[in-house]
Amino acid sequence: MKWFASATFLTATLLGLQPAASQQITITLNQFFKQLLATSDHGSLPTALESARVFDQIPSSSPRAITEALPDIDRALRHDNPDIRKYAIVALICIDQRSDSADLLLPVVPSLLRRLDDPDPQITAQAVSAIGSMKPKPPSYIIPVFVQFLSTKNAKTLAGPAVVFALVRLASDQAAVGQAIARFMQENDLNVELRVDTLNALALRSMHNDQIIQQIIQKLAPSESLEVRLAAINALESIGPHAVQMGREQLAEVAQNNEESPQVRNAAKHALSNPRKNEIMY
Amino acid sequence: MAHSSRFCLSGEHSSLYEGKLVTDKTYGHATYGCMTCCGYRAALLEPDPVVVLIDGDDDIWVEALENCGGLELNVDAYAATWTSQDPSIISMQPELAQGVSVGSTTLDIGLDNIIYGPVRDGQTCPLMNITVPGPGSVVPTFNLAYSAYIPVDHVQSTGLGCSYNGNFVSYIYMGDANRGTYRTTEFIQITPDTQEATGFSPGTGQTRQYGYGSPANGQTLSSLDEDKVPNDCYLWNAAATASASNFTHQETYSTSQGQELFTGSASNPLAPPGFAINWNMRTVLDTTNPNAPTAYVNYNHTCYPAHQVVVNGKTIYSYTPADNTFSYITTCLSGISSTKITGQTSPVSVPTH
Numbered sequence: 001m002k003w004f005a006s007a008t009f010l011t012a013t014l015l016g017l018q019p020a021a022s023q024q025i026t027i028t029l030n031q032f033f034k035q036l037l038a039t040s041d042h043g044s045l046p047t048a049l050e051s052a053r054v055f056d057q058i059p060s061s062s063p064r065a066i067t068e069a070l071p072d073i074d075r076a077l078r079h080d081n082p083d084i085r086k087y088a089i090v091a092l093i094c095i096d097q098r099s100d101s102a103d104l105l106l107p108v109v110p111s112l113l114r115r116l117d118d119p120d121p122q123i124t125a126q127a128v129s130a131i132g133s134m135k136p137k138p139p140s141y142i143i144p145v146f147v148q149f150l151s152t153k154n155a156k157t158l159a160g161p162a163v164v165f166a167l168v169r170l171a172s173d174q175a176a177v178g179q180a181i182a183r184f185m186q187e188n189d190l191n192v193e194l195r196v197d198t199l200n201a202l203a204l205r206s207m208h209n210d211q212i213i214q215q216i217i218q219k220l221a222p223s224e225s226l227e228v229r230l231a232a233i234n235a236l237e238s239i240g241p242h243a244v245q246m247g248r249e250q251l252a253e254v255a256q257n258n259e260e261s262p263q264v265r266n267a268a269k270h271a272l273s274n275p276r277k278n279e280i281m282y
Numbered sequence: 283m284a285h286s287s288r289f290c291l292s293g294e295h296s297s298l299y300e301g302k303l304v305t306d307k308t309y310g311h312a313t314y315g316c317m318t319c320c321g322y323r324a325a326l327l328e329p330d331p332v333v334v335l336i337d338g339d340d341d342i343w344v345e346a347l348e349n350c351g352g353l354e355l356n357v358d359a360y361a362a363t364w365t366s367q368d369p370s371i372i373s374m375q376p377e378l379a380q381g382v383s384v385g386s387t388t389l390d391i392g393l394d395n396i397i398y399g400p401v402r403d404g405q406t407c408p409l410m411n412i413t414v415p416g417p418g419s420v421v422p423t424f425n426l427a428y429s430a431y432i433p434v435d436h437v438q439s440t441g442l443g444c445s446y447n448g449n450f451v452s453y454i455y456m457g458d459a460n461r462g463t464y465r466t467t468e469f470i471q472i473t474p475d476t477q478e479a480t481g482f483s484p485g486t487g488q489t490r491q492y493g494y495g496s497p498a499n500g501q502t503l504s505s506l507d508e509d510k511v512p513n514d515c516y517l518w519n520a521a522a523t524a525s526a527s528n529f530t531h532q533e534t535y536s537t538s539q540g541q542e543l544f545t546g547s548a549s550n551p552l553a554p555p556g557f558a559i560n561w562n563m564r565t566v567l568d569t570t571n572p573n574a575p576t577a578y579v580n581y582n583h584t585c586y587p588a589h590q591v592v593v594n595g596k597t598i599y600s601y602t603p604a605d606n607t608f609s610y611i612t613t614c615l616s617g618i619s620s621t622k623i624t625g626q627t628s629p630v631s632v633p634t635h
Contacts, residue, residue: 205513
């Protein structure tokens with residue numbers, strides 16, 4: 001609250017208003033990051049509500065207002081304090097909601113890509129999301145960077161599924177993308193959470209890559225955990241009839257296996273019995 | 283000359299025990315020597331003490347030391363009565379104690395026609411009726427549930443969105459308000475006085491995503507939104523369930539106190555990873571006064587969504603987020619440490635079961 005009060009005061013001063021009259025004034029995105037960088041060493045950071053009141057303005061802000069804030073957002077993105085970096089990414093994610101976000105955010109893409117080496121895997125995943133969510137679509141040069149990233153050690157964190165999520169939505173038809181994702185899915189040291197997150201990331205109708213679908217089918221194996229098998233069934237079903245058809249034999253095996261968990265068995269039966277005729281076969 | 287020896291009595295386990303009889307076949311003299319009447323002693327109600335939960339029951343039995351063999355044997359066969367001195371606390375059936383209300387009482391088991399007492403050499407073995415008392419108590423037990431839920435009908439979340447007829451659409455996600463659903467949950471039954479915890483159950487609720495045209499009635503998601511056509515960016519679009527594989531629980535105990543620590547994180551399975559609900563909730567249950575137990579929560583969680591802890595049906599911690607906007611949700615789930623909600627509640631009384 002103190003942080004917001006001082007920020008409000010700053011705004012009021014800039015506008016030449018008395019503080020009492022400025023209580024309803026919310027600072028701009030540019031002012032927010034100036035204040036954030038100025039106070040970051042004093043340990044007094046804005047609350048979620050204070051931040052949200054600033055970020056809520058983003059959809060209706062002028063492109064110029066966004067552009068003016070970018071240099072300080074970029075500085076925040078490279079700050080030593082991981083919390084400051086996260087404020088920057090949240091602002092970028094909010095900008096991503098705009099239809100012109102890809103154009104607006106082009107200058108910060110290099111800084112976002114540097115976050116692929118961030119020591120905090122959550123920040124890496126968030127940076128990937130910030131890039132992958134740009135509209136209408138992010139610059140194409142990020143695709144090979146993401147593909148390369150999937151073979152690094154950092155990919156075996158939640159950043160890996162985040163990259164998979166972005167790649168299948170941006171370029172699942174590219175052979176290199178299919179190969180990289182299929183290779184990533186074969187990694188033995190991915191924990192259950194990462195396996196499930198990866199399968200959830202692939203649960204997309206436009207995911208046409210048979211190499212990846214084959215990998216999803218392999219996750220139906222009894223050696224996989226219940227959660228992984230459920231996520232694999234859901235992924236096949238979400239991708240559509242083509243994927244279900246490819247995995248029909250394995251799904252039938254699961255559906256008929258009396259030693260299988262009822263939850264998994266029912267999910268397999270549902271996938272097999274629900275051809276989703278409204279979808280286009282491809 | 284004929285000689286005979288006679289058992290004092292026969293019983294299931296006790297009787298005339300192995301002894302010796304010395305006879306002088308020349309003069310007909312006999313010395314009874316060591317004929318020993320072996321009964322029982324040191325009878326105890328087991329388990330000691332009998333501890334049961336309200337509406338729960340426990341097997342009970344009587345054990346006694348067999349005087350000559352030295353074995354502890356079950357003597358329930360002699361039990362004629364199974365009585366509780368306070369049936370409003372524990373009610374009794376043969377070999378079964380049932381918890382009625384929290385408290386302590388004495389349980390009496392009447393053994394009939396049993397040889398009981400010290401070893402008696404060469405005497406007749408008297409049959410006795412004795413009462414074996416034992417302590418019994420009913421202790422409080424706690425059904426402890428943590429859950430996180432979206433307190434409104436629907437929200438917008440991170441992700442790409444989709445395109446419908448050339449228009450960009452931001453997905454909305456079904457909330458939990460008025461649906462009795464949750465995003466994440468952990469449950470366990472914990473009994474501090476017996477230092478037991480059972481039935482741990484982690485879970486995540488299904489995430490449902492909607493596209494263009496939702497909510498169809500203009501206000502809330504309803505059956506009108508459920509078109510069952512996936513991935514078309516129109517009305518219901520997708521569903522998935524987040525992993526609960528990293529949800530943990532840990533119990534610690536001290537005198538008249540039990541602590542339960544629930545931790546975990548989960549993210550929207552239909553959105554890119556990196557934004558997660560996080561929690562670290564320690565609930566401290568105090569049974570110093572077993573009839574009026576108390577509980578408090580040491581909490582640390584993300585500022586979105588709503589979080590609550592319920593003990594035996596009573597909500598002892600409830601947090602409602604200040605906002606439900608996209609910006610607020612994204613900020614809260616980003617993991618910025620200054621946005622975490624931390625603190626400790628005051629102890630409040632909770633039901634005994």
